[in-house]
Amino acid sequence: MSLSAAIEVDHLTKIYKGSGTPAVDDISFTIPNSSIFGLLGPNGAGKTTTISVLCGLLSASTGKVTIAGLSAETQSSEIKKIIGVVPQDIALYPTLTAFENLRYIGNMYGLKGDSLKENINKHLDHFGLSQHAKKQVGSFSGGMKRRVNLIAGILHQPEILFLDEPTVGVDVQSRNVITEHLQVLNKGGMTIIYTSHLMEEAENLCTEIAIIDNGKIIAKGMPKVLIKENGSANLEQMFLKLTGKRLRD
Amino acid sequence: MLRLTSTIRKELLILFRDRGGLAILFLMPMAMITIMALIQDAPFRDYQELKIPLLLSNKDTSTLGRTIEEGLKTSKIFEITKTDKTDHELKQSVKGGDYEIGIIIPENATALMNEKVGHFVTEKLSAAGLGDSANSLVAAPSEDLDLIIFFAPDTKKSFKVSILSTLKQFTSKIETQTLLDYFTKELNQDGLEQPKTENKIDDLVNFKEVNTVESPEETLLLNSVQHNVPAWTIFGMFFIVISMAGSLIKERDDGSYTRVLTMPGSYATVMLGKITAYLFICMIQCVLMLMVGIYLLPLLGLPSLVIGNSVIAIAVVAFSCGLAATGYGILVGTLFTTHQQSSTFGAVSIVILAALGGIWVPVYVMPDSIRMLSEISPLYWSLSAFHKIFIGGGKLLDVLPYAGKLILFFLATIGIAWVFNRSKK
Numbered sequence: 016m017s018l019s020a021a022i023e024v025d026h027l028t029k030i031y032k033g034s035g036t037p038a039v040d041d042i043s044f045t046i047p048n049s050s051i052f053g054l055l056g057p058n059g060a061g062k063t064t065t066i067s068v069l070c071g072l073l074s075a076s077t078g079k080v081t082i083a084g085l086s087a088e089t090q091s092s093e094i095k096k097i098i099g100v101v102p103q104d105i106a107l108y109p110t111l112t113a114f115e116n117l118r119y120i121g122n123m124y125g126l127k128g129d130s131l132k133e134n135i136n137k138h139l140d141h142f143g144l145s146q147h148a149k150k151q152v153g154s155f156s157g158g159m160k161r162r163v164n165l166i167a168g169i170l171h172q173p174e175i176l177f178l179d180e181p182t183v184g185v186d187v188q189s190r191n192v193i194t195e196h197l198q199v200l201n202k203g204g205m206t207i208i209y210t211s212h213l214m215e216e217a218e219n220l221c222t223e224i225a226i227i228d229n230g231k232i233i234a235k236g237m238p239k240v241l242i243k244e245n246g247s248a249n250l251e252q253m254f255l256k257l258t259g260k261r262l263r264d
Numbered sequence: 265m266l267r268l269t270s271t272i273r274k275e276l277l278i279l280f281r282d283r284g285g286l287a288i289l290f291l292m293p294m295a296m297i298t299i300m301a302l303i304q305d306a307p308f309r310d311y312q313e314l315k316i317p318l319l320l321s322n323k324d325t326s327t328l329g330r331t332i333e334e335g336l337k338t339s340k341i342f343e344i345t346k347t348d349k350t351d352h353e354l355k356q357s358v359k360g361g362d363y364e365i366g367i368i369i370p371e372n373a374t375a376l377m378n379e380k381v382g383h384f385v386t387e388k389l390s391a392a393g394l395g396d397s398a399n400s401l402v403a404a405p406s407e408d409l410d411l412i413i414f415f416a417p418d419t420k421k422s423f424k425v426s427i428l429s430t431l432k433q434f435t436s437k438i439e440t441q442t443l444l445d446y447f448t449k450e451l452n453q454d455g456l457e458q459p460k461t462e463n464k465i466d467d468l469v470n471f472k473e474v475n476t477v478e479s480p481e482e483t484l485l486l487n488s489v490q491h492n493v494p495a496w497t498i499f500g501m502f503f504i505v506i507s508m509a510g511s512l513i514k515e516r517d518d519g520s521y522t523r524v525l526t527m528p529g530s531y532a533t534v535m536l537g538k539i540t541a542y543l544f545i546c547m548i549q550c551v552l553m554l555m556v557g558i559y560l561l562p563l564l565g566l567p568s569l570v571i572g573n574s575v576i577a578i579a580v581v582a583f584s585c586g587l588a589a590t591g592y593g594i595l596v597g598t599l600f601t602t603h604q605q606s607s608t609f610g611a612v613s614i615v616i617l618a619a620l621g622g623i624w625v626p627v628y629v630m631p632d633s634i635r636m637l638s639e640i641s642p643l644y645w646s647l648s649a650f651h652k653i654f655i656g657g658g659k660l661l662d663v664l665p666y667a668g669k670l671i672l673f674f675l676a677t678i679g680i681a682w683v684f685n686r687s688k689k
Contacts, residue, residue, distance in 0.1 A: 071525075072525055072526065092529075098526065102519040103519070106518055106522065107518075108278055110278050110282065111281075120527075122267065124527060125266060125267075167523070177526075
């Protein structure tokens with residue numbers, strides 16, 4: 016285990032019960048500390064399965080996963096304290112207000128009292144939501160929900176943050192606020208693992224990317240270097256070159 | 265502890281903000297209790313208080329006719345209407361449903377009975393060599409003595425047997441009395457000593473009804489309220505299954521479940537918070553439903569619910585019933601993947617378990633095979649426990665076996681859900 020690695024994945028394979036084909040097939044990679052790592056791939060490539068194993072939601076069929084020096088297999092409870100997860104779905108309770116949602120999630124991480132209240136208000140203010148703190152999340156626009164969803168993942172200031180399509184379906188303004196804030200968090204030392212179908216966003220945001228297809232890593236490195244190596248004009252062109260134009264389900 | 269209290273607060277906030285869900289959880293069982301208690305009041309009274317309408321055509325003005333009529337009156341189970349209708353008209357009245365029973369006592373009933381008794385006695389005495397002579401042998405009556413009885417077409421067989429048995433009881437006594445009088449008369453004619461006592465026959469064997477409860481205050485009547493209030497309270501508590509299963513599926517669909525799984529601490533704590541919140545709702549439901557029975561139903565002309573003498577026993581039964589309901593909710597919410605599946609299965613399975621459990625129809629009127637199935641219904645255990653307290657005057661010790669079964673059911677459902685969830689990971 017490298018001291019500068021936030022995450023080490025060693026020959027990870029995941030086969031779902033009843034399926035003969037591995038969803039993730041013997042992949043290995045390292046994510047350096049304080050990096051923004053993009054895990055990119057077409058639909059069904061194995062991104063969500065990989066992230067789920069890293070977060071402790073799924074167990075690996077074979078292989079080894081280490082998060083901040085902790086074994087995902089045996090030390091998942093310690094890992095959960097230092098990671099934050101922003102799922103693709105708006106994982107919030109629509110009949111609770113933004114404040115109530117965030118208070119509940121803060122409490123689940125052991126945060127409480129005035130410090131939690133101040134923390135929530137600071138984040139709501141930063142994401143332009145302080146005026147809506149007492150409104151039910153169900154009445155929010157898509158962009159507002161995405162912002163609250165992001166706050167829920169970073170409220171406890173995790174060392175490592177997993178984001179699954181954090182900007183899907185939001186307007187340019189909301190996307191800009193979110194990506195800018197992710198860069199601020201990263202500059203503060205937070206390692207960010209991010210999946211997206213927005214190649215331009217990934218190209219600008221990520222310090223390193225891995226492209227996964229059919230459960231295997233087919234390319235890994237810094238975006239600019241990879242684009243150059245593959246003789247492509249941009250990440251999207253390189254992505255299509257590597258994964259093909261065949262439609263995926 | 266913070267995770268637990270926070271989850272309870274979150275669940276309660278969500279539940280109390282769902283007006284539609286609250287209406288289903290509270291108003292529906294309250295309406296069910298009120299409506300079912302009112303509807304079933306009459307049938308319960310039929311069995312216990314109401315009199316059976318009987319149309320009587322007594323054409324015999326002598327002993328037999330008078331005795332049967334008197335017997336019917338003193339039994340207090342019939343509402344007798346005397347009529348001079350023809351036999352056909354009387355039959356039509358019963359067939360048309362105006363009366364449950366019709367009885368015709370023929371004109372010469374006493375005379376025919378006396379002839380039959382006279383023939384029987386003189387024949388027996390003659391055979392024993394005690395008779396006066398062969399000349400005194402009373403001839404056998406030329407026709408049979410038939411009291412005609414009609415039942416309404418929808419009368420159940422068991423009810424017919426019961427009524428015929430009651431009528432037979434009246435006629436048997438007068439038959440025996442007449443026989444004894446005739447024997448005495450015949451023997452006196454033979455010069456035997458006149459009996460000094462009156463020939464009145466007392467019942468030789470009596471049935472003494474002993475109450476199954478021990479003190480007067482425990483002598484409660486199983487009426488519509490005593491049955492329906494606990495029955496529909498349990499039904500309402502189990503209906504929380506739909507809400508709870510729906511909540512679990514919704515959390516899975518919107519990613520909240522996934523988020524919780526990535527948070528520190530055991531998921532069991534989160535489930536415990538959910539169970540506690542829903543259990544709290546079940547307890548409120550139970551208290552409200554019992555209040556309906558005690559305070560609202562009497563305003564509608566029904567008897568007030570009598571809750572027995574042990575509040576602790578009620579609390580234990582309500583708690584274990586609520587646990588069983590929430591456990592079942594977790595199981596349904598875990599096994600099914602869509603809200604449609606879980607709500608349909610949840611509702612239908614509760615209705616089936618309720619039917620088996622005696623919520624609709626008391627278990628003792630069910631066929632043996634179904635009665636055996638009742639034993640597996642947690643609603644049956646709950647209802648039996650409530651009946652033990654409300655009707656049998658039961659205490660905590662009496663309901664512990666039922667509470668134990670309900671808690672085991674809860675543990676089994678949680679265990680299956682846990683194994684199922686585990687296998688998916």
